[in-house]
Amino acid sequence: MASHARHPEKGTLVTGQSLLDDVSLPAAVIFEPALANNIAWMQRFADDHGAQLAPHGKTTMTPALFRRQLDAGAWGITLATAVQCAVAFEHGATRLLMANQLVGTPNMAIVAGLIERGADYCCVVDSVANVEALNRFFGARGVAVQVLIELGVPGGRCGVRDESALAALADAVAAAPAVALCGIEGYEGLIGGEQAVERIRGYARQLVAAVRGLMDAGAFGGRKPVVTAAGSQWFDLIAEAFDQADLRECCTPVLRPGCYVVHDHRSYLDALAEVKARHPELEGNLQPALAVFAHVQSLPEPGLAVVAMGKRDISCDPDLPIPLQRHRPGEPAHPLRHCTTRKVMDQHTMLAIAADADLRIGDVVSFGASHPCLTFDKWRQVLRVDDELRVLEAMPTFF
Amino acid sequence: MASHARHPEKGTLVTGQSLLDDVSLPAAVIFEPALANNIAWMQRFADDHGAQLAPHGKTTMTPALFRRQLDAGAWGITLATAVQCAVAFEHGATRLLMANQLVGTPNMAIVAGLIERGADYCCVVDSVANVEALNRFFGARGVAVQVLIELGVPGGRCGVRDESALAALADAVAAAPAVALCGIEGYEGLIGGEQAVERIRGYARQLVAAVRGLMDAGAFGGRKPVVTAAGSQWFDLIAEAFDQADLRECCTPVLRPGCYVVHDHRSYLDALAEVKARHPELEGNLQPALAVFAHVQSLPEPGLAVVAMGKRDISCDPDLPIPLQRHRPGEPAHPLRHCTTRKVMDQHTMLAIAADADLRIGDVVSFGASHPCLTFDKWRQVLRVDDELRVLEAMPTFF
Numbered sequence: 001m002a003s004h005a006r007h008p009e010k011g012t013l014v015t016g017q018s019l020l021d022d023v024s025l026p027a028a029v030i031f032e033p034a035l036a037n038n039i040a041w042m043q044r045f046a047d048d049h050g051a052q053l054a055p056h057g058k059t060t061m062t063p064a065l066f067r068r069q070l071d072a073g074a075w076g077i078t079l080a081t082a083v084q085c086a087v088a089f090e091h092g093a094t095r096l097l098m099a100n101q102l103v104g105t106p107n108m109a110i111v112a113g114l115i116e117r118g119a120d121y122c123c124v125v126d127s128v129a130n131v132e133a134l135n136r137f138f139g140a141r142g143v144a145v146q147v148l149i150e151l152g153v154p155g156g157r158c159g160v161r162d163e164s165a166l167a168a169l170a171d172a173v174a175a176a177p178a179v180a181l182c183g184i185e186g187y188e189g190l191i192g193g194e195q196a197v198e199r200i201r202g203y204a205r206q207l208v209a210a211v212r213g214l215m216d217a218g219a220f221g222g223r224k225p226v227v228t229a230a231g232s233q234w235f236d237l238i239a240e241a242f243d244q245a246d247l248r249e250c251c252t253p254v255l256r257p258g259c260y261v262v263h264d265h266r267s268y269l270d271a272l273a274e275v276k277a278r279h280p281e282l283e284g285n286l287q288p289a290l291a292v293f294a295h296v297q298s299l300p301e302p303g304l305a306v307v308a309m310g311k312r313d314i315s316c317d318p319d320l321p322i323p324l325q326r327h328r329p330g331e332p333a334h335p336l337r338h339c340t341t342r343k344v345m346d347q348h349t350m351l352a353i354a355a356d357a358d359l360r361i362g363d364v365v366s367f368g369a370s371h372p373c374l375t376f377d378k379w380r381q382v383l384r385v386d387d388e389l390r391v392l393e394a395m396p397t398f399f
Numbered sequence: 400m401a402s403h404a405r406h407p408e409k410g411t412l413v414t415g416q417s418l419l420d421d422v423s424l425p426a427a428v429i430f431e432p433a434l435a436n437n438i439a440w441m442q443r444f445a446d447d448h449g450a451q452l453a454p455h456g457k458t459t460m461t462p463a464l465f466r467r468q469l470d471a472g473a474w475g476i477t478l479a480t481a482v483q484c485a486v487a488f489e490h491g492a493t494r495l496l497m498a499n500q501l502v503g504t505p506n507m508a509i510v511a512g513l514i515e516r517g518a519d520y521c522c523v524v525d526s527v528a529n530v531e532a533l534n535r536f537f538g539a540r541g542v543a544v545q546v547l548i549e550l551g552v553p554g555g556r557c558g559v560r561d562e563s564a565l566a567a568l569a570d571a572v573a574a575a576p577a578v579a580l581c582g583i584e585g586y587e588g589l590i591g592g593e594q595a596v597e598r599i600r601g602y603a604r605q606l607v608a609a610v611r612g613l614m615d616a617g618a619f620g621g622r623k624p625v626v627t628a629a630g631s632q633w634f635d636l637i638a639e640a641f642d643q644a645d646l647r648e649c650c651t652p653v654l655r656p657g658c659y660v661v662h663d664h665r666s667y668l669d670a671l672a673e674v675k676a677r678h679p680e681l682e683g684n685l686q687p688a689l690a691v692f693a694h695v696q697s698l699p700e701p702g703l704a705v706v707a708m709g710k711r712d713i714s715c716d717p718d719l720p721i722p723l724q725r726h727r728p729g730e731p732a733h734p735l736r737h738c739t740t741r742k743v744m745d746q747h748t749m750l751a752i753a754a755d756a757d758l759r760i761g762d763v764v765s766f767g768a769s770h771p772c773l774t775f776d777k778w779r780q781v782l783r784v785d786d787e788l789r790v791l792e793a794m795p796t797f798f
Binding site (some may be wrong): 007013021022023024057060079081083100101105106110126127154155157159160163295296297300301306308311314317345346347348350360361362364373374377382 | 405690797
């Protein structure tokens with residue numbers, strides 16, 4: 001019986017099935033050895049820098065992966081929306097760092113329900129209006145909500161832009177009995193361009209100064225605050241700034257990379273090379289763990305192969321999918337050289353291939369991509385496989 | 400209780416709920432009046448041109464919409480993959496036109512199961528190798544599979560490129576007892592650029608000539624063949640070419656537009672203007688029916704609003720989302736002027752707004768987009784609403 005990789009509720013996917021022989025393609029797969037390596041690598045990185053790890057769960061929205069990250073030592077799971085928090089909590093994650101504003105009564109109601117059921121939840125705030133709305137809702141509900149003040153960057157995304165706005169916001173939180181201040185949050189990933197490294201170091205110092213300033217002002221009422229930032233590109237710079245013995249004594253530094261869990265085949269691969277260039281002492285490496293497997297369906301003219309995979313199946317942003325290997329049942333995987341993605345449509349990928357490429361209709365091609373978030377969200381389940389392409393687990397996603 | 404628009408299996412979404420008051424945002428909605436208009440408009444267009452309509456289901460993968468299209472008179476549903484065909488069949492669509500090659504044993508097994516359960520299924524072929532693979536699989540299974548020969552365009556996607564390849568393929572099908580030829584298929588949407596209209600007219604004539612040629616050669620064994628093409632951009636040109644009394648007598652012309660069902664706010668809007676310029680006699684219009692509603696979450700600096708909606712929620716391809724209206728409970732919707740999308744991230748949209756824009760944190764903004772296929776696939780359900788933003792139905796999707 002053929003397995004539907006797309007619809008877990010309909011499928012008959014069985015552990016031990018062969019990806020090439022038994023599974024309807026296209027399918028998204030995660031290689032277990034690379035996955036295990038990545039989870040351990042980033043946890044060790046955080047441990048070595050005296051920081052806690054709250055992996056960003058929005059990348060994968062795959063609770064089976066949250067479980068692996070928590071079991072490896074993660075302090076909590078970071079999420080982006082109330083619904084994502086509900087998914088994580090329903091699957092056993094109890095410390096939820098929502099690195100985003102909580103807006104809208106129905107979303108607040110979802111979060112209040114989680115807090116009432118025991119979730120250790122916090123979100124971020126960057127406006128007095130939002131603090132007041134939270135205070136009205138949670139006050140009426142008789143529940144307190146924890147918040148981190150978000151420190152932004154000019155021209156960036158959310159977050160207060162200067163010290164006076166920060167102070168005014170802290171005052172607003174202090175005046176809101178149903179809102180409890182628990183730290184400072186930032187996201188350095190919006191800083192790029194020239195002198196990005198120096199500017200990110202400066203931003204990290206600002207975050208530390210902000211949490212120290214609020215602590216000195218007694219804004220946390222004796223509770224140990226959180227200071228948190230770090231995506232998967234510049235995490236080393238944030239970790240450096242947070243790695244201070246006296247800071248750890250009085251607050252909890254938290255790193256929040258997400259994409260590292262499966263890494264990628266281009267953009268984060270390049271970013272990690274820069275991390276390692278800055279830190280030659282770092283041992284090991286993150287490894288690309290996520291691929292999409294699909295069939296060659298047509299070889300209609302010389303130099304062109306059409307593959308049964310499209311924008312519905314794999315990230316095309318910021319890079320087009322990267323053909324990795326050719327797979328035939330019973331043969332070793334074969335690297336695909338002189339083969340590049342020319343165009344991707346909803347359900348098709350056009351590959352430019354060498355005129356003498358040994359590619360047949362029915363061959364399977366594996367693809368890597370940049371930006372794993374935008375591959376995960378195409379799938380209702382991803383298949384964890386071993387290096388022999390045996391299915392170990394069908395992991396449902398909750399986008 | 401707040402409703403999760405994202406996870407139908409978890410939600411408590413109730414007909415009659417208010418989108419603004421009761422539903423967790425972001426949410427994707429379809430306006431019933433525009434939807435009903437579009438379904439009727441395109442069915443009437445096909446009827447008026449003597450063609451059958453097999454709407455492309457891959458656009459929405461929403462069986463509740465397939466039902467509406469079939470009830471309005473559609474001849475069948477077009478799909479792109481075996482799994483999509485299984486979804487459509489399990490929800491009551493029995494005539495399945497898979498406008499794509501069927502490749503891979505597990506996919507063939509899915510299709511064989513549908514045929515055994517009574518599906519009237521056909522796929523397309525463009526290579527002898529694929530015909531032979533189909534014949535081996537379906538022959539061993541003791542089931543016949545119907546195929547259409549795909550006629551492609553040089554530099555395009557799949558499909559045979561010339562008459563000799565077409566003839567060789569027809570011979571291969573004739574020699575394959577488990578493969579039954581039932582027509583000719585093409586897709587004109589790959590033809591663009593200069594003189595697109597003339598080139599598409601020429602391609603449509605080629606399709607008609609090919610089906611007539613095969614008929615004359617007795618390739619269909621007396622059965623009435625199908626000739627099919629037409630996406631949502633150039634459907635009028637294909638319909639013109641198919642609209643011949645003597646052609647209808649001997650074969651079944653089938654149009655396959657998909658996006659028309661919800662139309663869009665830019666690319667297909669422009670395409671329809673061109674259709675109507677070519678055909679001033681056409682009455683009525685398709686109307687944009689799909690929108691995503693999301694909250695303003697941050698107003699961090701003058702001229703910038705951050706909205707809690709991102710690439711996970713709406714198509715950004717080929718155009719960035721288009722802000723439509725501001726919504727506040729109890730107030731009439733307000734058009735958003737001088738407001739444009741500056742950047743979209745995974746979970747955030749940055750809007751450039753006028754310095755004096757009346758936009759508050761917690762306001763709801765509705766967005767349109769281009770290319771509805773890439774908005775539908777972000778959602779596990781879409782909400783059908785009336786013009787007062789009351790939820791009429793939560794329609795699950797099956798991507």
